[in-house]
Amino acid sequence: MQRAAKIQFLRLFFILIFALAGASAQDWVRIEINRGAPIRLAVPDFKAASNDPQTAPLNTVFNQTLWSDLDNSGIFEMVSKSFYPLQTPGSPGEIKLDAWGNPPPNASFVAFGNLGISNGKIQVQGWLFDDKNTASPQVLGKQYQEAATPDNARLIAHRFADEIIYRLGGGIPGVAESKIFFISSRSGHKEVWAMDYDGAGQEQLTHLNSIALSPRVSPDGSRVAFSGLRDSWQILLYSLDLGRLISFAHFGGDNFSPAWSSDGSKFAFSSSMRSGHPEIYVTDATGSGAKQLTAVKGSDVSPVFNPKTNAQIAWVSGRTGLPQIFTMDADGSNVQQITKEGYAVSPSWSPNGLLLAFAWIRHYGPGAPGGQDIYIMDVASRQFVQLTHDSGRNDFPSWSPDGRHIVFQSTRTGSEQIWTMLADGTHQQQLTRTGKNSMPNWSYK
Amino acid sequence: MKPSKRNCIVVFTALLLALGVSGCGGKKPVQQPQTPPPQPKPVTATLSASPTSIERGQTSTLTWTTENADNVTLQGKKVDPSGSQSVSPGQSTDYHLVATGPGGTQDATARVTVTQPQQTTTTTTTTTTQSDEELFNQNVVDIYFDYDKADLRPESRQSLARAAQFLNQHPGWRVKIEGNCDERGSTEYNLTLGEERANAAKQVLVQGSVSADRLQTISYGKEKPVCTESTEDCWQKNRHDHFELLK
Numbered sequence: 001m002q003r004a005a006k007i008q009f010l011r012l013f014f015i016l017i018f019a020l021a022g023a024s025a026q027d028w029v030r031i032e033i034n035r036g037a038p039i040r041l042a043v044p045d046f047k048a049a050s051n052d053p054q055t056a057p058l059n060t061v062f063n064q065t066l067w068s069d070l071d072n073s074g075i076f077e078m079v080s081k082s083f084y085p086l087q088t089p090g091s092p093g094e095i096k097l098d099a100w101g102n103p104p105p106n107a108s109f110v111a112f113g114n115l116g117i118s119n120g121k122i123q124v125q126g127w128l129f130d131d132k133n134t135a136s137p138q139v140l141g142k143q144y145q146e147a148a149t150p151d152n153a154r155l156i157a158h159r160f161a162d163e164i165i166y167r168l169g170g171g172i173p174g175v176a177e178s179k180i181f182f183i184s185s186r187s188g189h190k191e192v193w194a195m196d197y198d199g200a201g202q203e204q205l206t207h208l209n210s211i212a213l214s215p216r217v218s219p220d221g222s223r224v225a226f227s228g229l230r231d232s233w234q235i236l237l238y239s240l241d242l243g244r245l246i247s248f249a250h251f252g253g254d255n256f257s258p259a260w261s262s263d264g265s266k267f268a269f270s271s272s273m274r275s276g277h278p279e280i281y282v283t284d285a286t287g288s289g290a291k292q293l294t295a296v297k298g299s300d301v302s303p304v305f306n307p308k309t310n311a312q313i314a315w316v317s318g319r320t321g322l323p324q325i326f327t328m329d330a331d332g333s334n335v336q337q338i339t340k341e342g343y344a345v346s347p348s349w350s351p352n353g354l355l356l357a358f359a360w361i362r363h364y365g366p367g368a369p370g371g372q373d374i375y376i377m378d379v380a381s382r383q384f385v386q387l388t389h390d391s392g393r394n395d396f397p398s399w400s401p402d403g404r405h406i407v408f409q410s411t412r413t414g415s416e417q418i419w420t421m422l423a424d425g426t427h428q429q430q431l432t433r434t435g436k437n438s439m440p441n442w443s444y445k
Numbered sequence: 446m447k448p449s450k451r452n453c454i455v456v457f458t459a460l461l462l463a464l465g466v467s468g469c470g471g472k473k474p475v476q477q478p479q480t481p482p483p484q485p486k487p488v489t490a491t492l493s494a495s496p497t498s499i500e501r502g503q504t505s506t507l508t509w510t511t512e513n514a515d516n517v518t519l520q521g522k523k524v525d526p527s528g529s530q531s532v533s534p535g536q537s538t539d540y541h542l543v544a545t546g547p548g549g550t551q552d553a554t555a556r557v558t559v560t561q562p563q564q565t566t567t568t569t570t571t572t573t574t575q576s577d578e579e580l581f582n583q584n585v586v587d588i589y590f591d592y593d594k595a596d597l598r599p600e601s602r603q604s605l606a607r608a609a610q611f612l613n614q615h616p617g618w619r620v621k622i623e624g625n626c627d628e629r630g631s632t633e634y635n636l637t638l639g640e641e642r643a644n645a646a647k648q649v650l651v652q653g654s655v656s657a658d659r660l661q662t663i664s665y666g667k668e669k670p671v672c673t674e675s676t677e678d679c680w681q682k683n684r685h686d687h688f689e690l691l692k
Contacts, residue, residue, distance in 0.1 A: 190668075213632060214632075229668075232663055233664070253640075254640055256636050272644070272662070276648075277641065278641070299634065299638055299640070301633050301634055316634055318593075318634070318638070323630075346631055359631065395631055396632075439632065
């Protein structure tokens with residue numbers, strides 16, 4: 001799996017550079033990530049396998065979720081349902097492979113199965129068949145059973161989707177069961193909220209009744225660090241297991257934008273604890289042993305560890321005037337300026353450690369065209385690609401654990417809302433619609 | 446400020462007690478048996494106050510005696526020929542006794558001097574707080590910044606110099622300096638920009654001899670705008686340091 005992932009990332013990297021080289025005539029370019037040869041996948045609705053009145057509504061939830069997960073993954077070309085054979089297969093005995101593998105569907109793979117309710121439980125059987133391998137077509141055969149609720153219908157669909165994505169997407173686990181943490185003001189105060197990666201199940205976590213900002217989930221998914229307004233701004237920890245705040249070190253001054261190292265052993269954040277100036281500090285996982293990494297005039301904030309190595313930190317500094325993205329080694333040495341023009345903020349390091357996503361007003365100044373958009377940059381070559389265009393102010397990109405998606409905030413609808421897109425800028429989807437929602441952070445798995 | 450508040454309450458309580466005492470104490474006239482004069486004798490009158498000097502809210506006792514008078518007034522009001530009375534004047538007062546009899550008229554005067562109490566004179570604590578804050582807000586005023594800058598404008602340095610002088614006259618007062626930004630740009634970067642703005646003001650106050658431990662800084666970034674329109678006028682109002690008196 002490790003090897004497969006590596007190959008996938010190298011391919012991603014290669015395509016990015018290729019697209020940049022071939023697009024010099026345009027003001028901006030689009031890139032293709034993992035889409036060299038999209039796999040044609042057919043997903044007929046699962047067959048109802050019981051007469052229980054709950055079957056139809058839960059099957060609808062399941063089918064919609066499965067389709068949307070596979071479509072969102074960015075690795076499939078979903079074969080339109082209008083091309084499907086009239087007979088819907090509910091089990092391997094009912095499928096006629098040539099009817100799916102030839103035109104009009106011309107699918108490479110077909111995912112199918114059945115869903116029934118018995119004794120208050122949903123039971124799902126799902127298969128993935130390779131249409132071109134008639135001798136031994138079965139790639140996957142899975143069974144699931146959970147209490148019969150809409151949430152569980154969604155959960156089973158996510159699990160089956162992730163199995164398919166893992167099997168056909170280069171051995172990289174899917175993100176259908178991942179979570180997004182964010183700030184919402186819909187309760188009247190800015191609090192930390194959580195939702196599924198597709199926007200379902202939005203739920204309030206904190207009740208500070210002041211202001212909570214910059215949520216960052218721990219690599220093991222058990223805690224969320226954020227900056228909360230008490231007498232001063234403090235780094236606070238919320239335990240998802242306990243459903244409440246747990247203690248963390250208290251620092252002098254104001255403390256902002258916490259970040260975890262990907263092994264969970266270190267924290268980086270911005271603090272005015274010593275000099276009064278916001279500087280980047282690193283502590284261990286308990287908040288002790290604070291070590292100051294920056295000491296140059298100008299604000300320093302928004303640190304993020306390179307999740308592949310934890311040996312580098314990218315952050316935002318105002319030392320040259322307007323904020324720019326910089327990188328340094330995790331001990332504060334070897335400072336490199338990454339962006340050199342405009343207003344660049346909110347770096348997020350891709351899981352493979354090669355790319356930085358960030359928000360950039362590239363042509364900044366009176367009368368300059370362009371808004372604040374999401375870009376990704378190859379750290380080694382400094383080549384960059386713009387992912388959002390002409391669509392309000394976009395900020396706070398955060399990578400999905402598979403490196404194929406980016407969640408971000410945008411004002412394109414008139415208020416701050418949370419959106420996702422594939423890492424090539426396509427498939428942009430709005431996840432939140434109630435109140436103002438901002439500062440999304442995608443879980444590590 | 447805490448101890449002085451408590452003193453005010455003590456003074457206030459003492460005043461109430463004193464008023465109560467003056468209401469039900471005193472007025473114990475001593476009846477002098479009158480003997481019909483065979484012939485007019487000279488009228489005499491004496492008036493004394495004890496003590497002659499009080500703090501506002503305290504009481505003094507007036508004592509008077511007369512001889513050969515059939516009409517005696519104190520401050521124009523008829524009183525017994527001899528007696529005593531507690532008084533609690535709000536300001537220094539001359540008390541005037543007039544005794545009239547067949548033998549003529551005689552008067553006597555006593556002065557009760559009223560001094561200011563050593564603590565604040567007002568009687569309720571809320572009035573004190575408001576006036577402190579009004580005074581503070583008149584002398585420690587908001588300062589404003591250029592876009593994406595934490596550098597102090599010349600007029601900001603002048604107003605901070607005045608603020609430092611004022612704070613040096615009120616050494617017990619502590620100050621919260623709140624740095625703020627306009628709505629443009631990133632939430633996290635604006636928090637640190639607000640921090641730099643608050644810190645810039647703090648450094649000038651410290652240079653003006655205000656002790657650093659009296660000054661607390663906090664940034665609200667763009668989280669607490671005073672104005673919510675997307676205009677330069679409104680943005681300018683939001684790019685400011687605000688100062689709060691901490692009690």
